[in-house]
Amino acid sequence: MKKRVICLIGPTASGKTEIALKLAKRIGAEIISCDSMQIYKGIDIATSKPTKAETRRIPHHLIDVLSPSQEYNVALFKKSALEKINHIHKKGKVPLIVGGSGLYLRALIDGLFEGPGRDSALRNKLSQQAKKYGKAYLYRKLKKQDPEAACKIHPHDLRRIIRALEVYKLAREPISARQKKTFGIRDKYDLRIFGLRRKRDELYRRIERRVDKMFRKGLASEIKRVMKHKISRTAEGLLGYREIAGYLKGEYSKDRASELLKRNTRHYAKRQISWFKNEKGVNWIELSDEDKSQIIADKIGLSLSR
């Protein structure tokens, strides 16, 4: 009999954390965070982490493990998530994977191609070339090496062009060929995926309320603290980092920073919605403002026991 793995996904501010805690309690689960930013220590407000009291009640994994100066990526996530799943199963408990990093989740359940990791020196070299000769130069190169990948990648999408060239150079095989050879845990476990959905305007209102709350809780001083130390490229992408840094440097007002953060978070939520739409096998749960998280958690729990 296959062991069970449960996933809870949804866009930012959809209410994952709260429902996950209640569900975990009900079914005796331990939570694995599927989140590229909650992995970082010292960034709590900006990432809306569960509180210390909450993580004491329900064991959480892959939260607070890296310093913001360290890089993180899908491959690292996948590896440690697999370990955690095993570890939790051995304890006779059920792993509950919760988060909004869509790529991470997909890489975990459908697999990540076996490829060379990033090579910073090579990437630097390539991006220098792009600056010197233009993106089109690199794109033409890719077209010659790997026409299939070039076909999928937009000529302006420099990041993906570079990655494809990087893989070709290091692996001596096109990325498009490698990407076909992936396997994940979809069939290995009894996988149940639940997705949270809300009406667009309600979700956006929740985002705005959450950002206001972050400011009240001291978002600005948290970012100020983070800015004092070296920060990795990954952590730098955190929503709130650039927006608050601009305010702290005196480029614009606090209100403007809040406005920007709200807008950028809305854009982010939209991208998540787009991404999750293509996720296979999701049981979507339509939520509204009136729904209580306990009742939703109970519903999910009930559907799992049938």
Add this chain to the structure above:
RNA sequence: GCCGGGAUAGCUCAGGUGGUAGAGCGCGGCCCUGAAAAGGCCGGCGUCCCCAGUUCAACUCUGGGUCCCGGCA
């Protein structure tokens, strides 16, 4: 009150010897496999302030209004 400047997409603004108009942002949609809270792509019929005149044709010219912004009183 006088003298300038302005009124065009949700917002900020371009524009045109008269042939019904664009950019950025927002907003909406989408793509995505080692930076993913990142990165990329696509989408514009809108009373061109109102009224009258000239004209085959006015958002564009002329006259008269209305409102806004400067300066001077």
